[in-house]
Amino acid sequence: MRELNQKELEVYTSKARADKAINSLKGILLGINLDNQVNKKEIDELKKWAKSHRSLINQNPFKEFMTIINETVSNNIPATETIEDLFWLCQKYENHNYYYNTVSADLQTLQGICHGILADGIINEKEVWDLEEWLEQNLHLNTYYPYDEIRSLMLSIVSDGIIEEEEILILKAYLNQFVNIENNEIAQQIENETADINISGHCTSEPNIDFNGKTFCVTGVLKSGNRTELEHLIYNLGGIPIKSVTKKTDYLIVGDNGNAAWAFACYGRKVEKALEMRKEGHKICLVHEFDFMDAIEDLK
Structure with missing residues (x-):
């Protein structure tokens, strides 16, 4: 054609x-x-x-x-x-x-x-x-x-x-x-x-999380436990834990860094890659660690 x-x-x-x-x-x-x-x-x-x-x-x-x-x-x-x-x-x-x-x-x-x-x-x-x-x-x-x-x-x-x-x-x-x-x-x-303003990404507020067949990646230092335990929990709930951000990633869980605004400029390549992919139209949901744990509690 x-x-x-x-x-x-x-x-x-x-x-x-x-x-x-x-x-x-x-x-x-x-x-x-x-x-x-x-x-x-x-x-x-x-x-x-x-x-x-x-x-x-x-x-x-x-x-x-x-x-x-x-x-x-x-x-x-x-x-x-x-x-x-x-x-x-x-x-x-x-x-x-x-x-x-x-x-x-x-x-x-x-x-x-x-x-x-x-x-x-x-x-x-x-x-x-x-x-x-x-x-x-x-x-x-x-x-x-x-x-x-x-x-x-x-x-x-x-x-x-x-x-x-x-x-x-x-x-x-x-x-x-x-x-x-x-x-x-x-x-x-x-x-x-705004030349001196440092802009970084922000996690989704009040996310709706679907575990069934969805892929999850974790970045940052977790305060609610260790990464292996969280990955096992995701798997038991029907999700698929993965080690890196790809076009198939549905959720990126961002470990808490003590910032109430949930800015995460310091987290490096996984967050940066996810943000760039979102700007290109890929639907990757960035979720703060504590919001993710709240979603799990709601399921219980």
Whole structure:
């Protein structure tokens, strides 16, 4: 079978690209409007996003999106009204969106929310709490990347009820991993502000663990026992213990390192490999040792 040329490939994939863009746009709009304020920088980011997706102009409802965005600038239409109109269009289009399943669509929306929050380069407390609320309302995404990592970080930030500046910087650096800010000035500002922030992975919060025929790998120093005992326990529960992370690995159990936020930058190659594989689309669930033991207790 002959290979498709670039033009044929764009036609063939246009439905998928349009649906993904709509899901992302919906999230961007939600993120921009989390604090109930829409500023010029956020509208500018929206315009640049639309421009970068101009190849989809002939795909409904992109013509309507472009028209609304352009009219906002030329006719001084209130920015909040623009956001509401665009979001209404996204919801209208959702009824005809069938390319992606619910999980994929919601993960694309989450990526858009991260984009919308960072659109003006500022994260305020209301945006933090509203993001936490959205994550709590979408627990069906638990164990999926990057939802579980973002939620784990958010839980560590809001656990004491106080949002500190350092925590906002960490969140800004973390969300920036999943976002391509179109405004170069804002993008550079975020890079400069977060240059000294060390970003590492986070384990899944409240994981749903299925042992039957699933593969488990262990890394780090365990506080609940030794590795051999844990591997025997996994085997007795119907799981398959393995020594290294592969594409067939279902769970990576991370030994406790005393960090309440469950960051594990120090654990080396197994965690790093698992994180890279997750970014490539492989569904590997990273589970903190104590959460894993809690899951076993629940089975008993």
